[in-house]
Amino acid sequence: MKTAKPHKAAGALLLAIGLAVTGVRAESLYSENSFRPLTGDNKAFRIGDAVTVQVLENSSASTNADTTTRRKNGVNADFSLTRNPNVTAGVNVGGDFDGGGRTQRTSKLLAQLTVSVIGILPNGDLQLAGEQVLYVNDEEQRVKLEGRxxxxxxxxGNIIVSTRLADARIKYVGDGDLTERQRRGWWRSFLDWIGF
Structure with missing residues (x-):
């Protein structure tokens, strides 16, 4: 009958003591942060997930204003001198103003972009943010979206309509020669500012 060698027994003993001191830790395959059941949907629910937003925004505003003012002032004076004939002077000032204005604005924006979940609020709402850049005929078109x-x-299908976003900030801007040509010149804005 063979007996165990002393150095093998000492090694096994040291290994058992080392494991007892450091503690054995088992990790589960289940993670609360990333677990999704087999029957679950594909909705975004954690930071970094993507959500498709359909931007369907229509806005319309109209304002009318009419103003009419009339003013008439009169001043008369009569002077009489003993050496010269009577001198009479008169000043009449009058003015009429009729003004009116109408403002009407209608805008429509249809777009679809995919944004990311950048935060989760204490009540479970998702903070979304993202940007889409398109180039059409050397014009840069940029759609930027933030919301809750x-x-x-x-x-x-992991899609939300923009009208369902709270605190939504949707920015649609273009940059290029065509956009630059549509801007008013600084000198025209200055003349409007001083009233010409």
């Missing part, structure tokens, strides 16, 4: 979404407003 309730998870229940996100459809099963």
């Amino acid at each position: 979404a309730r998870p229940q407003d996100i459809s099963d």
Whole structure:
């Protein structure tokens, strides 16, 4: 009958003591932060997830104003001198002003872009932010979106309509020669400012 060698037994003993001192830790395959059940939908629910936003914004505003003012002032004076014939002077000042204005503005924006979840609020709402850049005929078109979404407003296809976003900030800007030509010149803005 063979007996265990002393150095092998000492090694096993040291290994057992080392594991007892450091503590054995087992990790689970289940993670609360990333777990999604097999029957779950594909909705965004954590930071870094993507959400598709359909931007459907229509706005319309109209304002009318009419102003009419009339003013008439009169001053008469009569002077009489003993050496010369009577001198009479008179001044009449009058003015009429009729003014009116109308402002009407209508805007429509249709776009679709995918943004990221950048934060989760204490009440469970998702903070969304993202940007899309398009180039059309050397013109840069940029759509930037920020907002807050309730998870229940996100459809099963992971899509939300922009009218369901709270605190939404949607910016649509263009940059290029065509956009620059549509801007008024500084001198025209200055003349408007001083009243010409």
